Structure formats: structure tokens, C-alpha cells
Amino acid sequence: MRFPRREFLKSGGALVIGFSLREPLFGQSHLDTVARNAAPGPPDAKQIDTWLAIHADNTATIFIGFAELGQGNSTALLQVAAEELDLDMSQLKTVRLDTSITPNQGGTYSSASIQRGGPQVRTAAAEARFALLQLASKNLNVPIDRLMVAKGVVSVRDNPAPSVTYGALVGDKPFHLAFTGSAPLKTPAEFKVVGTRVPRNDIPDKVSARYVYMQHMRVPGMLHGRVVRPRGQSAYGTGVKVLSVDEASIRNIPGARLIHRGDFTGVVAESEWDAVRAARQLKVTWDTTPTLPGSAGLFESMRNAKTTDRVVLERGDIGAFGSAAHVVAKTTYHGPYQAHAPFGPNCALADVKADSALVICSTQDVYGTRGKLSTMLGIPLDKVRVQYYEGSGTYGHSCYDDAALGAAILSQAAGKPVRLQFMRWDEHGWDNYGPAHVGEVRAAADAAGKIVAYEYHGWQHNWSLLETSEQLAYGKSAAEWPGAAAQGVSAANTAGIYATPNLRIVNHQVPGTAYLKGGWLRSPLDLSVSFASEQAIDELAYLLNMDPYEFRKRNIADERWMGVLDAAVKAANWTPRRAASTKSDAKIVTGRGIGLGTHLVSYGGAVAEIEVNKETGKVVAKHMYGAIDAGLTVNPAFVENQISGQLVQTASRMLKEEVTLSTTNVTSLDWSSYPILRFEECPEVTPVVVQRLDQRSSGAGEEVMAAAAGAIGNAFFDATGVRMREYPLTPARVLAALKQG
Amino acid sequence: MKIRVNERGWNITAAPDTPLLYVLANELQLQGPRFGCGLAQCGSCSVLVNGVETRSCVTPVSAVQGKSVTTLEGLPAWYAAQKKLSKTPDLHPLQQAMIDEQAVQCGYCFNGMIIKGSELLSKNPQPDEAQIRTAMNGHLCRCGTYPRVIKAIQRASRTMVAEAAR
Numbered sequence: 001m002r003f004p005r006r007e008f009l010k011s012g013g014a015l016v017i018g019f020s021l022r023e024p025l026f027g028q029s030h031l032d033t034v035a036r037n038a039a040p041g042p043p044d045a046k047q048i049d050t051w052l053a054i055h056a057d058n059t060a061t062i063f064i065g066f067a068e069l070g071q072g073n074s075t076a077l078l079q080v081a082a083e084e085l086d087l088d089m090s091q092l093k094t095v096r097l098d099t100s101i102t103p104n105q106g107g108t109y110s111s112a113s114i115q116r117g118g119p120q121v122r123t124a125a126a127e128a129r130f131a132l133l134q135l136a137s138k139n140l141n142v143p144i145d146r147l148m149v150a151k152g153v154v155s156v157r158d159n160p161a162p163s164v165t166y167g168a169l170v171g172d173k174p175f176h177l178a179f180t181g182s183a184p185l186k187t188p189a190e191f192k193v194v195g196t197r198v199p200r201n202d203i204p205d206k207v208s209a210r211y212v213y214m215q216h217m218r219v220p221g222m223l224h225g226r227v228v229r230p231r232g233q234s235a236y237g238t239g240v241k242v243l244s245v246d247e248a249s250i251r252n253i254p255g256a257r258l259i260h261r262g263d264f265t266g267v268v269a270e271s272e273w274d275a276v277r278a279a280r281q282l283k284v285t286w287d288t289t290p291t292l293p294g295s296a297g298l299f300e301s302m303r304n305a306k307t308t309d310r311v312v313l314e315r316g317d318i319g320a321f322g323s324a325a326h327v328v329a330k331t332t333y334h335g336p337y338q339a340h341a342p343f344g345p346n347c348a349l350a351d352v353k354a355d356s357a358l359v360i361c362s363t364q365d366v367y368g369t370r371g372k373l374s375t376m377l378g379i380p381l382d383k384v385r386v387q388y389y390e391g392s393g394t395y396g397h398s399c400y401d402d403a404a405l406g407a408a409i410l411s412q413a414a415g416k417p418v419r420l421q422f423m424r425w426d427e428h429g430w431d432n433y434g435p436a437h438v439g440e441v442r443a444a445a446d447a448a449g450k451i452v453a454y455e456y457h458g459w460q461h462n463w464s465l466l467e468t469s470e471q472l473a474y475g476k477s478a479a480e481w482p483g484a485a486a487q488g489v490s491a492a493n494t495a496g497i498y499a500t501p502n503l504r505i506v507n508h509q510v511p512g513t514a515y516l517k518g519g520w521l522r523s524p525l526d527l528s529v530s531f532a533s534e535q536a537i538d539e540l541a542y543l544l545n546m547d548p549y550e551f552r553k554r555n556i557a558d559e560r561w562m563g564v565l566d567a568a569v570k571a572a573n574w575t576p577r578r579a580a581s582t583k584s585d586a587k588i589v590t591g592r593g594i595g596l597g598t599h600l601v602s603y604g605g606a607v608a609e610i611e612v613n614k615e616t617g618k619v620v621a622k623h624m625y626g627a628i629d630a631g632l633t634v635n636p637a638f639v640e641n642q643i644s645g646q647l648v649q650t651a652s653r654m655l656k657e658e659v660t661l662s663t664t665n666v667t668s669l670d671w672s673s674y675p676i677l678r679f680e681e682c683p684e685v686t687p688v689v690v691q692r693l694d695q696r697s698s699g700a701g702e703e704v705m706a707a708a709a710g711a712i713g714n715a716f717f718d719a720t721g722v723r724m725r726e727y728p729l730t731p732a733r734v735l736a737a738l739k740q741g
Numbered sequence: 742m743k744i745r746v747n748e749r750g751w752n753i754t755a756a757p758d759t760p761l762l763y764v765l766a767n768e769l770q771l772q773g774p775r776f777g778c779g780l781a782q783c784g785s786c787s788v789l790v791n792g793v794e795t796r797s798c799v800t801p802v803s804a805v806q807g808k809s810v811t812t813l814e815g816l817p818a819w820y821a822a823q824k825k826l827s828k829t830p831d832l833h834p835l836q837q838a839m840i841d842e843q844a845v846q847c848g849y850c851f852n853g854m855i856i857k858g859s860e861l862l863s864k865n866p867q868p869d870e871a872q873i874r875t876a877m878n879g880h881l882c883r884c885g886t887y888p889r890v891i892k893a894i895q896r897a898s899r900t901m902v903a904e905a906a907r
């Protein structure tokens with residue numbers, strides 16, 4: 001066995017035996033003890049035992065259903081538990097996600113770990129404390145209201161002598177108690193741990209090579225697998241047809257074996273290098289009939305598609321454009337397909353037997369992936385077990401499910417556990433991309449600087465439902481997400497920010513099977529919508545000869561929007577002036593811009609300061625300021641790190657990132673053809689957390705991105721007096737726009 | 742074939758053309774260098790070969806025979822040897838600085854960030870920000886941690902200078 005074995009069960013009560021794991025769960029140091037019997041989940045969410053176990057040594061294990069993705073939620077949710085339990089952070093640990101161990105809190109989506117998961121963990125911890133105090137009351141023979149707790153030691157107020165620990169009260173025994181619904185919760189004024197800057201528990205292992213990423217997982221007797229696909233996907237609905245496979249082409253690699261099921265093609269080998277070489281060398285002839293519009297024809301194709309239209313929001317009378325408007329801004333904006341491009345390609349390890357399966361992968365939703373595996377393999381849910389190991393930052397639906405399903409297909413065919421790792425071109429070329437977008441926005445203001453009418457029409461396709469491995473192996477037809485809610489223009493991120501009396505927001509859903517696979521990519525669609533909408537707002541300010549901050553202030557009614565706007569402009573030392581009023585003939589010009597935006601609930605504000613080289617067309621983000629109001633922020637330090645990441649990633653996406661396609665396939669397949677921001681181009685960042693202890697927590701991992709996307713567009717106009725209508729702001733695109741004027 | 746990794750000799754069975762990364766990850770079971778692109782574009786597989794940052798995903802294992810390979814696991818000892826410390830610290834000062842700055846998000850790229858940053862600090866104990874950006878430019882991060890990595894390298898530089906003065 002390859003990993004240093006840690007003692008499997010350090011302080012738990014029950015031993016966990018994975019039903020087909022040859023070895024115990026290998027450990028990340030803070031995740032390596034498990035304290036309950038493994039049984040097909042999800043466990044009952046209304047039982048205290050589902051959420052936590054109190055150990056005899058007066059420590060506790062908290063069972064969390066959210067995936068640590070580098071955002072710090074595995075620490076922050078422990079803060080929530082520590083607060084209600086009156087335990088010290090050092091007394092708490094959590095375990096890795098596992099469909100036979102951890103509760104189902106839904107997937108780790110929408111930056112909702114704290115928004116949705118916080119209240120669940122908080123309630124469970126409060127219920128446990130309530131139950132423990134009842135036990136302590138009997139044990140100490142003192143009424144509950146005279147008891148106090150510190151670090152899991154229950155004692156009597158004004159009488160220091162008698163005390164009992166949580167561990168002594170229930171150590172390693174289950175509570176067997178359902179939630180009462182009457183456990184008291186702490187008030188914000190009582191918080192000692194929530195709201196503080198506890199350091200992340202995963203960082204020490206991550207800097208010292210002790211952290212076990214998914215890509216590190218090995219089990220005895222396993223094979224290494226690779227998929228063999230064309231370099232770059234074709235249209236989702238078409239999939240890819242294999243015309244012929246020349247098995248002899250890998251005969252010189254004796255350890256490698258071809259695995260073929262339907263159009264799914266892969267190789268397995270005992271040696272990883274043999275698998276890599278064989279995948280590279282295997283001669284496959286694919287059907288290369290053109291199925292895509294290509295980059296040049298993409299937006300026109302979307303705009304001309306037969307769409308399913310839906311009015312997202314309508315208010316007042318859009319006819320106000322004709323009557324009350326003093327100035328009108330009307331333009332069409334374009335946003336590209338963008339890739340998740342996780343830094344380490346996705347990886348999964350599957351052991352599929354005749355009637356059971358164990359799959360270890362980097363899914364954001366272990367229960368969701370279990371369902372996909374069960375359906376595909378025809379094995380009942382309770383015989384499929386999925387465990388989560390962190391991979392590299394995925395930022396949405398990258399190829400983690402595809403890796404899990406692909407590994408399962410390979411394992412089933414090979415009759416052995418198979419570790420499948422995608423190559424760089426697999427991940428870049430077969431992603432569920434953030435869909436491209438066409439946005440037509442029209443906004444009008446009166447002479448007093450009030451927005452009087454607003455209209456937004458957005459075109460994009462939905463997210464795809466079928467994973468590539470399953471589509472190819474089983475010949476299933478491509479389907480998109482059901483319902484309009486999955487992917488569409490958000491009312492919150494368009495006119496929702498401003499008090500606009502007359503508005504109309506329309507979603508035009510393009511049929512997706514003639515395009516690339518789609519999936520949710522961090523702050524889905526928001527960057528494109530904000531790039532369009534916030535530039536239109538800025539244009540109104542410009543036409544009215546007003547400072548863009550002042551114009552927004554005049555049109556915002558919600559104090560929380562004002563809060564993030566003020567926080568961002570204060571951080572940036574914003575001084576009032578009209579946009580583009582200081583532009584010059586210099587070769588290198590600078591500009592600043594404001595943007596507001598959200599993803600779903602929280603409030604994001606941003607200011608961008610950029611530099612434009614008018615000779616080379618190169619745009620560099622120099623300093624980005626981002627403010628977020630996510631209600632009660634459990635750990636401001638984590639949110640600051642999230643804001644910093646969002647600002648840098650937004651600069652990358654707005655200035656560099658673009659999936660390119662020919663009429664047959666995706667052509668951006670690595671970091672050279674899909675460049676992202678580098679150190680030399682990285683802006684200085686200033687994150688600001690607007691703490692609202694009295695508001696319920698909401699997501700903090702996405703909202704500043706929309707704001708920053710608009711801010712970059714507006715900064716470009718401030719620098720040059722020219723509006724960019726399409727991003728990313730690459731040198732070629734910038735030079736063309738400047739030439740056009 | 743015999744190679745020297747983290748100041749220890751290893752007999753390996755891999756074919757000579759096998760990229761060093763696969764040998765380190767599978768035969769030596771090391772977790773520092775990790776696969777990112779296989780194209781020497783990103784830096785997640787970086788190791789030091791005779792103190793020089795090298796992309797192990799495109800370096801045949803045969804190319805490091807007779808040389809000394811240091812991975813993230815061996816970095817504290819490599820630092821101790823460089824600085825002639827009597828005892829190997831738990832962490833290289835840059836690893837500690839990454840913790841102190843809470844620089845990490847997913848952390849997958851941090852193998853390369855720390856290897857490259859350590860190489861820089863060994864050559865230039867007090868790099869300015871522009872020198873840091875230039876040195877680190879071949880290392881990519883998807884999470885957007887660059888600003889904190891720069892701060893961590895500056896912090897480690899201060900620590901190392903202070904240690905040297907003692």
C-alpha cells in the first residue's frame with residue numbers, strides 16, 4: 001500500500017469497513033477518522049446522530065455534506081458547530097464525504113455551503129447541546145438554566161466545583177434523538193467563534209505534500225486508465241462516432257489493453273505511462289462530419305436559432321422608452337464559451353463488481369453522482385458507494401462526473417479497480433463549458449438621472465444533462481436540463497439592482513444539442529449579463545454627463561446594494577467625474593470602472609483600474625477592488641480570500657479566456673490555446689467584506705465576479721472612450737474596436 | 742536504474758523514457774509533484790533537479806540519473822542543507838509563509854508555487870515584486886491566488902534574511 005497508514009479509528013466508536021475497499025480510508029490529517037458504521041445513505045436529517053458524534057475524549061466529529069473545494073467550508077462549518085456546542089475548534093473534526101457516512105445536504109453548488117448548510121449544522125449542534133445539557137442536569141442534579149458550558153465542560157454557574165464533560169455524558173454512544181425543534185440558538189451578540197478569522201484547517205497539509213488529492217489515490221491491484229477521444233468535442237447532440245479502431249496500433253505496448261464499449265474508447269494498463277502512451281498511440285478513425293457553427297459563426301447561429309422564449313420579469317410599461325426617456329443606451333453584447341479548466345484534470349477510481357460499485361471521485365455532489373452511476377450501471381442505489389476526495393478547484397460542473405462514469409465503465413470491462421485520469425486535452429476539450437451568450441440591452445433615463453425603462457433579451461443554450469462517457473458507451477441521446485430555471489438571464493443581475501419602474505427581461509433559450517456541452521461555470525452567465533447590463537447603465541451616466549457612482553446612487557433603493565457600492569468605491573478612493581473625461585493620446589492609457597452584480601442572493605460591488613496599450617491592444621488589470629455583502633459572514637478571512645480569487649479569475653475570464661471551435665471540434669485544448677491570467681498580468685486586489693451579523697448568511701464565492709466583469713468593461717471605456725461589445729478583451733479584439741472608434 | 746530523490750537512492754523499474762513524474766508518483770509514492778498538463782505549461786509537476794526547477798512531466802527519468810532530485814517532501818531538508826542548519830525544520834520558510842498568508846485555495850498548484858518560489862529565494866534572497874512576478878510567470882493558478890503567493894514569497898524572504906542575520 002502506498003500511503004502512510006494512519007491509525008484508522010482514533011477516537012470514534014465504530015469501525016468503518018468499506019465494502020470493497022481493500023484499505024481503510026486514507027487520510028488527510030483532519031479528515032481521517034470516521035466514527036460511525038457505514039451504511040447506505042443518506043441518513044435521516046432530523047436525527048442528531050446524522051450530524052455529529054461526541055467522543056469519550058470530549059472531542060466531536062461533525063458530519064458535513066458539503067465538499068471542501070479550497071473555499072474553506074470544512075473549517076467554517078466547524079465554526080458554526082463549535083459556536084452552538086460551546087466547543088473549541090481544536091476539539092472538532094470532520095470526515096470526508098461518503099454516501100455511506102455523511103448526510104445529504106445537496107450538492108456543493110451556488111456557493112451555498114454556509115447559506116444552506118450553515119443553518120442545518122447550526123440546528124444539529126444546538127439540538128445536541130440541548131440534549132447534552134439535559135443529561136448534565138440529571139448528572140449534576142442542577143436545573144438546566146443554572147448550567148454553563150466551556151470547551152465541552154458543563155459546570156454550574158457561581159459554583160465552580162461540580163462539572164461533567166460532554167465526553168463523559170455520551171462518549172462514543174449515539175444520541176438516538178430526533179430534533180426537538182425547541183433547542184435554543186445563540187444570538188449574534190453571543191458569538192465567540194462565528195465571525196472570527198479562524199485559519200483554514202486544510203492549508204498545513206496542502207503546503208506540505210501530506211494532503212491526499214483525488215489524483216493521489218491508488219488501491220492495490222488497480223489499473224491505470226485513459227480515455228481515447230478526438231481532441232476536442234463536436235456538437236453535443238452528435239457525440240462522436242467511431243468508424244474504426246486499429247488494435248494493432250498499440251501492440252508494441254504489451255501491458256496496455258483496449259476497452260471499447262459503443263463509441264466509448266479507452267485503454268487500461270498496470271503502468272500509468274503505458275496507459276498514457278497507449279491512449280496517445282491508439283489509432284482510431286472518427287466520423288469528422290462538421291457539426292458546429294465554428295467560432296466565427298457562433299453568435300449569428302445562436303441569434304437565428306428557433307428559441308424557446310420566456311419573459312423572466314415584466315414590470316410597469318416598457319413603452320416608457322418612447323415617452324419619458326431623455327437618453328437611451330442600446331447595444332448588443334457577446335460573451336464566449338469559457339472552460340472550467342481545473343488545474344489538475346479530473347480523476348476517479350472505480351471498483352465495479354457484478355452487483356456493487358465503489359467510486360472515489362471529486363464530485364461536488366456525492367449523492368447526485370451515486371444516482372448517475374446507479375442508473376448507468378443498473379446497480380441499485382444502496383449498492384453504489386461514492387466517496388469524495390478533493391481534486392483541483394473545479395468551479396462548477398467540470399468533468400468530475402464524466403471521470404467517475406468513465407472509470408466505472410473501464411473497471412466493469414477490465415474486472416479490476418481502474419483509476420482514470422483525464423489528460424489536459426480531455427479536460428479542456430470535453431468540458432461542460434459555461435455557455436456563450438448574446439445580450440441585447442436597452443436602457444433609458446430621464447433628464448433628472450433616473451432610470452425610466454430597461455429591457456434585456458438574452459440568448460444562450462441550457463446545461464447538458466448527459467455525461468460524455470455514458471453518452472458514448474450507451475448511445476443515449478443528448479438531453480438538456482429540464483426547466484427554464486437551470487440556465488437563463490437572471491432578473492436579479494439585470495434590472496434587480498436598480499429601482500426601475502418599467503422593465504422587461506426575456507430569456508431566449510437556444511436548443512443546445514447543436515452546440516457544445518454546457519454546464520454551470522462559477523457565477524453562471526453572470527459575467528456576460530453584467531458585461532452587457534452594467535455597461536448600459538454606465539452609458540446612461542455618460543450620456544447624462546454624470547459620474548457613474550453618482551448615477552447609480554440615484555437609482556438604488558436597497559441599502560445593501562448601496563453598502564457594497566460604497567465599500568468598493570471607498571476602497572478605491574473614487575473621485576467623481578464623468579467617464580472618459582481624462583482620456584489622452586498617450587500610447588498607454590488608464591481607466592477605472594464600477595460594476596455591481598450578484599449571482600443569486602448576495603450583493604457584489606467592484607471597481608477596476610486598468611491599463612490599455614493602444615498600440616498593442618493589450619489590456620492589463622492593475623488593481624481590482626471587490627466588496628461583498630453575504631449577510632452574516634462566518635469567517636471574514638475566508639470570504640476575503642474568495643473575493644481575491646474572484647477578482648483575479650474575473651480578470652482572467654474578461655481579458656483572456658475563450659473556448660475556440662472549428663466547424664468540427666473545439667480547438668482550445670491546453671494552456672497555450674486557452675490562456676489564463678499569469679503572475680505578470682495579475683492585478684493587485686483589495687477585498688472588502690461588508691459584515692451583516694443580523695442578516696442570514698448567503699453565498700460568497702461568486703457574486704463579485706459579475707460586478708468585476710462590468711467594472712472592467714466600464715474601465716475600458718473610461719480609458720479609451722470606446723465600448724467593448726465582446727469579451728475577452730484580447731489584443732486583436734481591442735485593436736479592432738479602437739480602429740472602429 | 743538508480744535515481745537520487747530527496748537525498749536517498751532509489752532503484753526503479755520504469756522504462757528510461759518514462760517521464761519522471763510517473764516514477765515519483767507511482768514508484769516512489771510521492772504526493773508533491775502532480776499531473777497538471779503533461780506539456781510543461783503549468784508547473785504543477787515541478788521538482789528541483791540539482792536545485793533548478795524542472796518540469797517532471799516532460800523530463801525522462803533517465804535524464805536525472807546522477808543528479809539530485811528534490812520534491813516538495815524533501816524541501817525542508819534541502820533548505821537545511823543549503824543553509825547549513827543543524828536541524829531540518831518541519832517546513833521550508835516559504836511553506837510556513839503560505840500558511841501565514843493563508844494563500845492557498847484548492848492548493849493543487851502549490852507544489853509548483855513552493856518549488857519555484859524556493860528556487861527563486863535560493864538564488865535571490867530579496868527579490869522585489871517585479872522579480873517575483875517574472876520568476877513565477879510560468880506557474881499557473883486557476884483559483885487566483887497569485888497576489889497572496891507574492892506576499893508569501895516576500896514574507897519568506899524576510900524570514901530567511903532574519904534567520905541568516907542570527
